[in-house]
Amino acid sequence: MFDCAIIGAGLAGLTAARDLVRRGLDVVVIEARDRVGGRVENGILADGQYVELGGQWIGSGHDSIAELVNHYGLKTIGNPSTGHLMVRLRGKAKALPSSEETSELTPFEVADLGSGLVRLRRLGQRLREDEAWAKANHVWLSQDLTRWVKTNLRTVGAQKRFKKVYQTAFGPLEEGTTLQEGLMEVNSGPDLEGMLASNGGLNQLRVEGGVHALTEAMADELGDRVRLGSPVVRVEHGPESGTLVLADGERVEARHIISTLPPKLAVKLEHEPPLAPWRAETAEKVASGNVIKAYLVYDHPFWREGGLSGQSSADDGPVRVTFDTTTGENRRGLLMGFFEGADADSLSKRSITLRKRAFVDSVVRTFGDVAAEPLEYVERDWSAEDYTGGCHGAHFAPGVWTANGPVLSESEGVLHWAGAEYSGRFNGYMEGAVRSGLDAAAVVALHLA
Ligand SMILES: Cc1cc2nc3c(=O)[nH]c(=O)nc-3n(C[C@H](O)[C@H](O)[C@H](O)COP(=O)(O)OP(=O)(O)OC[C@H]3O[C@@H](n4cnc5c(N)ncnc54)[C@H](O)[C@@H]3O)c2cc1C
The missing domain is CATH 1.10.405 (Guanine Nucleotide Dissociation Inhibitor; domain 1)
Structure with missing residues (x-):
């Protein structure tokens, strides 16, 4: 029997596992996907360059994740370019100093x-x-x-x-x-x-190689304690121990369980004894949001030649914000944007060709015809991911956070909760996921001491 079985190898699960292993405990991480990282993932372009399809920016006060990045010797990079911001209002595009x-x-x-x-x-x-x-x-x-x-x-x-x-x-x-x-x-x-502050905001730093490089480094250290491609279908939790039942029928027994599934996914899993009804009610009222993160790849970052930062905002169209995520010297120009909310809802049902055209049309209206011929288009539709169920993170409807938010992370006997949505600080962010993993590990360690 393991000391602790953790459901999910995202940032929260990997952090909790790493912390418990450092305390000398016997841990297993059960992950449904055939990769680690959860909402942190890299996509690879035709020329081998990576793009970040999920969580990407580390902001001020995100100290716990910054500490992990440092620990694994990963470098951070600032936002690539300075320059004017493009703003498109009522159909008219205008360059403004970013401040x-x-x-x-x-x-x-x-x-x-x-x-x-x-x-x-x-x-x-x-x-x-x-x-x-x-x-x-x-x-x-x-x-x-x-x-x-x-x-x-x-x-x-x-x-x-x-x-x-x-x-x-x-x-x-x-x-x-x-x-x-x-x-x-x-x-x-x-x-x-x-x-x-124009330079001290949320979107300050990125990790060289992507935040996915961090999750891979953590998983490498955990070695065969991380089991991929193993969806958990049932959680049994008694007074002394618990059992995870996997899709192939295997049973994994542990003295404690940490579930790192976002609220909506967590309540879909069969639990014995069943979870308190308020958890399902809370999950029902947590909109997981709908985001498609997309990249247009250009021969070079053409916007910089015109003194532009690549950052833009618009009051209409399916992609209302863009960012320059080009990294390093002599690289292709990467323009990243989000389809969000109702636009993401309707476009996720359409073809990738149509979404690419919609993104290109948006940036042409903002940056001009020079943006008309990207070399490549890459995207991740997070609402289509069975093991995520919408992104960026959960958004609590009015009244829900006040009523149930703070108790969401409370343990139920040997069953503990971690994940970005359970964190009291930086809720919904990678920093929140890391902090919640540390908190859950500390609670388990206390029980086992
Ligand atoms: C497009 C996008 C952009 C974002 N940008 C930022 C950003 O710039 N900065 C920031 O701080 N945050 C950002 N976020 C949010 C951030 O990525 C998340 O808050 C964080 O990664 C969540 O980590 P987690 O471990 O809590 O959850 P997850 O990463 O969702 O991990 C849960 C894990 O559980 C697994 N799982 C699910 N069901 C099962 C099952 N039945 N059995 C076993 N395993 C299962 C999943 O596969 C997953 O690996 C972004 C998110 C998205 C999608």
Whole structure:
């Protein structure tokens, strides 16, 4: 019998396994796919160059994943180019200095936004640390977050900018999202002030060779403790030990189990005893999002010749943002973009040729005819992946995070939870996955001590 059996060889599962092995415990990682990494994956282009099809950027405060990157001697690379940002609004494309969005705010608006963020962060801290205050102010904390923004940020410019930064960090600011939910997101998520700084935001660093190189290094170290191509179909968890039943009928017994499946996948697995009903209800209300990450490959990064960064945003079309992900010298130009939400939903049912055309049309409207003839198109439709079920990460509907978010990661006897969606900090990010893996391993180690 193993000390611990871990379901899933993504960042959370590999981190937990590595930590338990370092504590001298006997571990097995059961992975459904025939590769490790989960939502971190490399694609290979015709010339052998890699592109990152899943998680890619490490941002400020992502210290646990940065530590792993360092440990395995992997190098990090910054964003490749500086230059103007292309913005396409109401059909008209315009180049703007990349800092212009911030400088569009008047000094008064900047001060207004700054003090609003500080107030929000202080409230978040209070909510985290002072349970009696949270209880006493329950009704006030239930007010609409957008209402709080309107009353606390005096200028329209600051209110608009706040909404944009919030959406980038946590997903759409939906009607019905309460101040308390906003504060919990702020407590768990990235550094909002950092995101406002033009060079200190979320998308700071990449790993040379892709984050997939990190997951491969971790899996190499774990050796034959990682078993690929072995979907778990049933989890049995008793008071003293648990059993994973695999698709081929094999039974893997362990004293503890760590499940790293995103909530929606986790509740689809058969569990004995069954999981608490609130888990299924929570999973039901967690939209996993729909993202197709796509690349256009050009002979060279043509945008740089015009003083452009390759970064663009648009108010229409299926691909509304692009980034230059060209690496190294003398490489082909890589323009990465996302099909998201309803556009991704409808286009994922169509052909790859049509999606390529839609992406090319979008970048031609932004960058001009020079973008019309890419050499190659590569994509990953994450909603079509049975063992992921939508991406980037889960997005909690209003009320769900407040009610069940913090307890999602609570153990049920010998069954423990890890994964980006279970993390109290950097929820939904690779950093959250790593931290949750460390937390779950610490809990298991404590039980076995
Ligand atoms: C397109 C995209 C872009 C992203 N960009 C970023 C970014 O730039 N920065 C960032 O920080 N984050 C980003 N993310 C999010 C990040 O990739 C994830 O948060 C993180 O990789 C999740 O790791 P995890 O271990 O929690 O889950 P996963 O990686 O999903 O791991 C779960 C594992 O369980 C396996 N599994 C599923 N079902 C079974 C089963 N029945 N039996 C056995 N195994 C099973 C899966 O195959 C998988 O390997 C992005 C994600 C996507 C998709």
